[in-house]
Amino acid sequence: MAETDYYEVLGVERTASDDEIKKAYRKMSRKYHPDIAGPEFEDKFKEVNNAYEVLSDSDKRRMYDSGVDPNDPNASAGFSSAGFGDMGDIFGQFFGNAFGGGSQGPTPRTQPGRDALSSASIALKTAVFGGTAHVKINTFGLCPKCSGTGTSNGEKPVTCPDCNGQGMRQQVKRTMLGQMMTTAPCDRCEGHGTIIEHPCPTCQGHGRVRTSRDVGVTIPAGIADNTRLRLANQGEVGEGGGAAGDLYIDIRIKPDKQFTREGDDLHCWIQIPMSWAVLGHDMDIDTFDGRQTISIPEGCQPEETVPLKGLGVAKVKHPEERGDLVAHMSIHIPTKLNDGERKLMEQFSQSHDADASQVKQSSRPSTNRKGFFDKIKDALH
Structure with missing residues (x-):
């Protein structure tokens, strides 16, 4: 073995x-x-x-x-x-x-390059609209001095005199069965059948050098997190200037401070005053498309949502279409009231909450929209 x-x-x-x-x-x-x-x-x-x-x-x-x-x-x-x-x-x-055994023949100097792998972190906005990311990769590139030939001054490799271009040499070895003829790669040309008499001083005859380069990556609109993109022939250049392999880029989408993504939709949470929730209000919010006006309905309840159609993430298969931006309402309840505000709340309590001790209890949220904030709105009108 x-x-x-x-x-x-x-x-x-x-x-x-x-x-x-x-x-x-x-x-x-x-x-x-x-x-x-x-x-x-x-x-x-x-x-x-x-x-x-x-x-x-x-x-x-x-x-x-x-x-x-x-x-x-x-x-x-x-x-x-x-x-x-x-x-x-x-x-x-x-x-x-x-x-009657055949020979393997010389090994070509030009070999295909290997694939390379890297990653890129992009903003959520880039995932929404698409764009370009830049990654720096360290790999083998074509030798700039000899353009991949591995030779100095444009010379061509010459036939190896030891193996006459076969790349292999036969040797006689003594074994317990007697003398046997074995075949092995030629030591002088390393099995290539040719010799580079004057190697390129930059790449030492390999036709490639280790390089660091910036690669622009086209990000399609609507791309998902952890998607792997393939860039053909952008990987490692092979020995002897051989064709480059492919470059694979793993895309990571960075968390955004204002929006979270769920499929093709974007979500954000907006804190509004209690009075806006009671009376309704128009307000401007930030979106990836600029400032947009949303209308908070009268009697808005906690976690009620206001959708903005077509302001979400582009759809990969149909980039001209986009998901929605969904604004979730978070209602701020004041923790400190002045004397006048407290009197108003006490009047409201005496008028509408006299039977508050007889509360309704259920295993699921109530679907009755006319609740606490509706009563406040009625009391203030």
């Missing part, structure tokens, strides 16, 4: 299904991604990717389960879907072409 336990790396059982392996990989790749966990976890992130590369491929997984690591350059070139593979490929690793 291979030295590295790929099942243990992903935290799954050896009997894990393809879906379980995929879910485990997503969890571990987010946990150890260098842009999130830090550059010190880059080796661990590579280990997770190597494990997934093997266990997500049915042929490589069978090969690994039978004791051969496909990521080992000295391992077999692969197994067939039948589980035993082409024996010529297997013996070809040890005896060259004597059994």
Whole structure:
């Protein structure tokens, strides 16, 4: 069995299904991604990717389960879907072409880049109308000196003289079965088949450098909290200037001091004087669309709501439509009265609350709108 336990790396059982392996990989790749966990976890992130590369491929997984690591350059070139593979490929690793085994060929210098993950915090108003957020990401970008070629002064890589461009070299090793021919990546060209004689001094021949850049993210109107947006080809540039991966942005909506969101509606709580609730009143309140006038109805009860149609959050599928802004009334009851105010309240009490000791009690709020504030309004008229 291979030295590295790929099942243990992903935290799954050896009997894990393809879906379980995929879910485990997503969890571990987010946990150890260098842009999130830090550059010190880059080796661990590579280990997770190597494990997934093997266990997500049915042929490589069978090969690994039978004791051969496909990521080992000295391992077999692969197994067939039948589980035993082409024996010529297997013996070809040890005896060259004597059994008809094919070669793996050189490894391309240009490799696709990995995806990157970041997050952005936006204001509630941006979620309502949409807008642009800016995030700073630290990842690999195209080398500005060589434009991804990895060479100095525009030179092209030359054929490796040790492997003649094959990327692999055969070596004779002594075993208990006698001398055997093995195939391994060429030490001089690292399996690429070509050599960069004069590497770019900026990227050391890799075609990419670690960069920090600002990325503008278009926020669609009506976006929900914890939404993940995908920006194609905005992730990490690959080795040799390879195509960039994708950039994923997790959107976080910051709490607002005046409004809370519930679906496509906005809610706010407004404290009004008791007299406004009794007599009714017109007042201006703040909205994301500017100051708006609302009418408090006569006899307004605590927690009664006044909706403002179409001043809520834009609907994602129909951004031209919006939810409502719902204003909840919180009525301020005075705690201190002067002598004149107290006399008025005492007169009201004597006139309307003589039988207050016979109160009604129920398990639910009363639906009778003509209550305490209605009586005050009647007494003052």
